[in-house]
Amino acid sequence: MKSTEILLTIKLQHMLFIDPKRVRLLKEIQQCGSINQAAKNAKVSYKSAWDHLEAMNRLSPSPLLERNTGGKNGGGTVLTSYAKRLLQLYDLLEKTQDHAFKILQDESVPLDSQITATARFSLQSSARNQFFGKVARQRMIDSRCIVDVDIATLSEPLQVSITTKSSARLKLITEKEVMLMCKAPWVKMTKQPLENQTNQFPVTIKSINEEEAILVFEDSGMEFCATITQPNQWEIAQQIWLHIDPEQIILATLE
Structure with missing residues (x-):
């Protein structure tokens, strides 16, 4: 069976809001708490990472990032609760897309219901x-x-x-x-x-x-x-x- 890759893109105000690359960047920030390190892990330049984050923040109804000034490492960048929920929603939509494609291949499932x-x-x-x-x-x-x-x-x-x-x-x-x-x-x-x-x-x-x-x-x-x-x-x-x-x-x- 041929492998199928479905890439999910979400637009707001007819402009790109989030896609797999931006999701990877947000997840890396969530993991390491640093935009600079997240950019390295995602294999993009710091400028490219910052441009993506700025573009998302301009479109987002709520802030995606916040500075964490405390902690043993002297602070860093963390995701807001809205950004965390956005990642959860994205994962959910990806699973839904995968289910939808499986439905397409099963002719016994009515698509009008x-x-x-x-x-x-x-x-x-x-x-x-x-x-x-x-x-x-x-x-x-x-x-x-x-x-x-x-x-x-x-x-x-x-x-x-x-x-x-x-x-x-x-x-x-x-x-x-x-x-x-x-x-x-x-x-x-x-x-x-x-x-x-x-x-x-x-x-x-x-x-x-x-x-x-x-x-x-x-x-x-x-x-x-x-x-x-x-x-x-x-x-x-x-x-x-x-x-x-x-x-x-x-x-x-x-x-």
Whole structure:
């Protein structure tokens, strides 16, 4: 596979603010506390280093450097808290760029869904069941906000129960993309459908072992993982019912 190098450049007021060379210079200053030594370490002249720093400071909303007059070495130059956060942001953006390029190479990832693409390469969770959908509607029942989420592979919406504060914090509106997570122990299995049960779907056991079963929706091929305690009462190809409590589904979204 060919190696890929993506160089991140940030401009402010249509002028170069920061790029890999300037990041290297700031990081060297952070390490050694001296512009002169940082320039040597970054393999640029002192004048070139100073010109870069001056250009950044002119554009920066906050100062990037400050003199440290104390200390056993008689002082030096240190980064401000803003400059340190700038370096952290730059590193974060570089990782995001790398994830984005990996997404481009994986044709199974839809590029019209920000949350799907982001979660695919950036989010790690202990929840075995992770799905994506869109908010269909919201309503209040017994002081809880019930969110109906349309998932393309399900015949009916999945209901999620959250607090009103959570709904407001997530800024949920109709058609907003969301991610749903459900741990395997929260997925229940029964041989017959239950009365007045929410989030109840017919499925077939695809595989099974002493700890868990993989349940598949025959129409869509969508799979759920469920933890089991009595493996002897279940068998492969058995048609059963899957149940998920609306309060045992975690809802996530992007701003």
